[in-house]
Amino acid sequence: MSGKIVIATGNKGKINDFKAVFTDYEVVGIKEMLSDFEVEETADTFGGNAILKAEAASEALGLPVISDDSGLSVNALEGAPGVYSARYSGVNATDESNNAKLLEALEGVTERSAHFTCVIALSVPGEETRTYTGVLEGEILTEPFGTYGFGYDPLFRTSEGIYLGMINSGEKGKISHRSKALKELMKDKEVFEKLTSN
Ligand SMILES: O=c1[nH]c(=O)c2ncn([C@@H]3O[C@H](COP(=O)(O)OP(=O)(O)OP(=O)(O)O)[C@@H](O)[C@H]3O)c2[nH]1
Numbered sequence: 499m500s501g502k503i504v505i506a507t508g509n510k511g512k513i514n515d516f517k518a519v520f521t522d523y524e525v526v527g528i529k530e531m532l533s534d535f536e537v538e539e540t541a542d543t544f545g546g547n548a549i550l551k552a553e554a555a556s557e558a559l560g561l562p563v564i565s566d567d568s569g570l571s572v573n574a575l576e577g578a579p580g581v582y583s584a585r586y587s588g589v590n591a592t593d594e595s596n597n598a599k600l601l602e603a604l605e606g607v608t609e610r611s612a613h614f615t616c617v618i619a620l621s622v623p624g625e626e627t628r629t630y631t632g633v634l635e636g637e638i639l640t641e642p643f644g645t646y647g648f649g650y651d652p653l654f655r656t657s658e659g660i661y662l663g664m665i666n667s668g669e670k671g672k673i674s675h676r677s678k679a680l681k682e683l684m685k686d687k688e689v690f691e692k693l694t695s696n
């Protein structure tokens with residue numbers, strides 16, 4: 499292990515995805531350090547919410563932190579659920595209730611193209627926050643396939659024909675919106691070193 503990466507997320511599925519990409523680092527979710535960490539996601543863009551989460555965490559800890567704001571945009575639904583992906587079926591939404599609502603919204607719809615977006619924000623105390631974006635194109639299936647992943651993964655097939663519910667986090671880490679954003683972050687070598695120097 500060479501350094502620790504702190505991620506301002508409470509989503510265990512995201513943490514698994516990060517671990518699959520950052521195999522050489524110790525990946526730590528913010529709740530392990532601040533058990534009551536909570537940020538209201540009041541922005542209307544992925545980038546805006548990612549910045550809110552990263553800055554709140556790095557301020558609280560006095561350390562460099564990354565965050566992830568992500569979601570699914572369906573063309574036939576004019577980009578919904580988008581930034582509301584986690585809360586699509588209401589305040590007490592679960593992955594299951596969100597998937598059920600999505601299938602219902604697309605009942606009888608044949609044009610099912612969609613994409614995932616992931617914006618990673620990196621906040622270093624005293625510096626301007628930077629963001630990195632990754633997108634994964636595909637379509638929404640008419641029924642769930644597989645049990646891997648989290649969120650809408652079982653309902654998503656990529657444009658290359660890969661079912662996200664049927665691949666493990668290592669395989670997902672080669673192709674996902676999240677890993678694309680992380681690759682952009684790693685290209686920013688100077689700031690990436692600050693993140694991993696804990
Ligand atoms: O099938 C999926 N595969 C993915 O790879 C993926 N990435 C995001 N999502 C969906 O979008 C929401 C993010 O919302 P979100 O960024 O606010 O995160 P969250 O509230 O779950 O955790 P936090 O990071 O805010 O603590 C998530 O809950 C999921 O519904 C995904 N679904």
Ligand SMILES: [Mg+2]
Pocket residue numbers: 539584
């Ligand atoms: Mg959230």
